[in-house]
Amino acid sequence: MGRAPCCDKDGLKKGPWLPEEDQKLIDYIEKHGPGNWRTLPKKAGLERCGKSCRLRWTNYLRPDIKRGRFSFEEEEAIIQLHSVLGNKWSAIAAKLPGRTDNEIKNYWNTHIRKRLLRMGIDPVTHTRCLDYLDLPSIFTHSSSSFLQNSSDHQQQQLNLLKLLGLQSLVNPNLLNLASLLSTNQNHNFLQNFHQDDQLMMQNQLINDSIIQSTMAAPPQEAAIFDEMKSTNGFNQQCQQYTAFNDGPPLMVNNHQWQNSNNNNMVGAGVNQDSGNYQAMMDSLLETLGLNNEEHDDDLRMPPLLSTTPPLTTSNSAYQPNSSSTTTTSSEDHEIDSYCQNLMNFDIPIDLFVDNV
DNA sequence: AAGTGAACCAACCGCACCTGG
């Protein structure tokens, strides 16, 4: 049995609202308040369905609606909130006074989403896109620190395939968790909160991610995450790790946990911390009766998530200095670089986020 | 000036959740 329609649509008007209709709706709501949307149209003398009236009021006629172009600050808030909340437009709108979910959604789809794509950033995951079909240019991308760190071409290719394997084979939920725990994106992002808020939010994000991952993960992975949740000091150790390291930890040689940015692996503290992380993961696996050789693929951290220099090689990726790509206006250029900064989470959003 | 395609955005649609009987 299907649901009954929200109202009898026979004879009801659809399409754009006329000024007279707007005025009737405004007059009625100012006098009686929004109330029951189903009965409102009849009482207000409108030949519209209640749903249409509600939408017109909430998206257009409400007195507190701010109209006009989105400011840089608003755009910044939208991107950052979207990275945390996803397509929860109403939740995002709740953090931006005067803006409606519909308006934000439209602005995202028509402006921000395209801009991020042009910059080679996946607007869904907020991580860099990698065009797997353009492998030759990846192999010849000499500016990549990943390749610079390898000694010979064969090793470079081997590492690259390993890298791609990490990106494509690991459970996406694990990647999310891994990036959450370890990337400097989130470190910088969290850095901008007061310490208490920071700890609270980071724990919340970690717990949410673990819950989400556990729900979607196969039984063995679920068991690992249950253990992670119950392991004393796990969150604290992750925070310590991200506080000292620029990039996500990597599992190398099946046994060693290592900072992804080898150049920074020189300080004693950093090495010590890397060792702590490794010890943590090793003890966790041992507790579960697992060992690294058998399960490292499941727990390896993704090296490409945010910390490595741009490895995006898609033909459509935004390349500011490339003459072969479509040129953008200076304004777009400016906004693009602005967005690039946003993706590093260097700009505080605490003005917009009370509690996430 | 006319034609065409892209961009924009208000509005619609269908689903899911909430709530009261």
Added chain:
DNA sequence: GCCAGGTGCGGTTGGTTCACT
């Protein structure tokens, strides 16, 4: 606990405007 109505939300559509040829 079940059901139906009310409401909110996210995805999509289609009309209008703009830019380009």
